[in-house]
Amino acid sequence: MIADGGTVLMQQRPPDKQHAGLWEFPGGKVEMGETLVAALVREIDEELGVTLCAADLFPVRAASGDPAKGEPSIVLLLFGTRRWQGEPRAVEPGCQLQWTTAGALTTLPRPPLDIPLSQALIPLLEGVAKAGRHT
Ligand SMILES: Nc1nc2c([nH]c(=O)n2[C@@H]2O[C@H](COP(=O)(O)OP(=O)(O)OP(=O)(O)O)[C@@H](O)[C@H]2O)c(=O)[nH]1
Numbered sequence: 620m621i622a623d624g625g626t627v628l629m630q631q632r633p634p635d636k637q638h639a640g641l642w643e644f645p646g647g648k649v650e651m652g653e654t655l656v657a658a659l660v661r662e663i664d665e666e667l668g669v670t671l672c673a674a675d676l677f678p679v680r681a682a683s684g685d686p687a688k689g690e691p692s693i694v695l696l697l698f699g700t701r702r703w704q705g706e707p708r709a710v711e712p713g714c715q716l717q718w719t720t721a722g723a724l725t726t727l728p729r730p731p732l733d734i735p736l737s738q739a740l741i742p743l744l745e746g747v748a749k750a751g752r753h754t
Contacts, residue, residue, distance in 0.1 A: 620645070620669070621701050625748025626718040627740060629727060630666070633713035638730040642717070644697055645707075659698055666711060670704040680739035682732040690731070697736040699743065721745050 620628040629642040647662035649655060656673045663671050679697040684690030709716050719727060721744035724737050 620663075620703055620707065621699055621740075621744065621747055622718060623747070624720075624751050625744040625746070626720050627724065627744055628667075628707055629717055629719045629724070630709070631713075631715040631717075632730070633711060635713070640728070641730045641733075642719075642727045643730055643733050644736060645716075646695075655696060656698070663703075666709075666714070667707040667716070668705055668710055669707050671700055672702065675700045675702045679743070680736055682735045684732065693732070695732045695736060697740065699740070701747075721748065 622628070628645060630645045632638045632641050632643055634640065645663060645666050646659055647666065649658040650661075653661070656676055659676065660671045660673055663669050676698045677700070679699050681694060681696050683694040684692060686692045707716055721741045724741065724744070727737075729737060
């Protein structure tokens with residue numbers, strides 16, 4: 620979720636889970652029989668109480684672990700949106716939220732795959748921030 624001003628919503632992982640306390644992009648796993656985008660719309664509603672429209676979502680970047688290097692065999696797909704309905708709130712206990720600028724994103728402690736995802740997002744955030752300064 621990319622807001623006017625060029626900030627992105629980041630979510631802190633809960634204390635009882637892997638990568639506890641690190642900041643990730645809100646989302647979750649695709650369930651059997653679901654499209655990628657339908658899964659994202661469902662997860663964002665469940666986690667943040669926010670309604671997304673599938674047509675507003677655009678792909679930003681994929682990142683995957685390399686099992687040959689002992690990394691988990693998972694693929695994360697980052698989608699962006701500039702539109703949503705509702706005010707995000709942390710539905711799950713222990714999952715804080717913060718709106719983060721491009722500059723602050725690089726210093727935020729993140730799980731490994733969220734780092735390349737963030738790098739791909741930074742030019743987009745900077746573009747939105749710059750456009751906001753000219754309006
Ligand atoms: N965001 C993120 N998640 C990662 C990375 N590496 C990795 O193994 N994961 C794991 O990928 C899973 C992402 O699923 P999720 O967003 O539904 O998180 P979750 O902990 O609520 O899932 P779960 O409780 O249903 O297992 C988590 O188990 C998380 O620990 C990574 O680099 N970034």
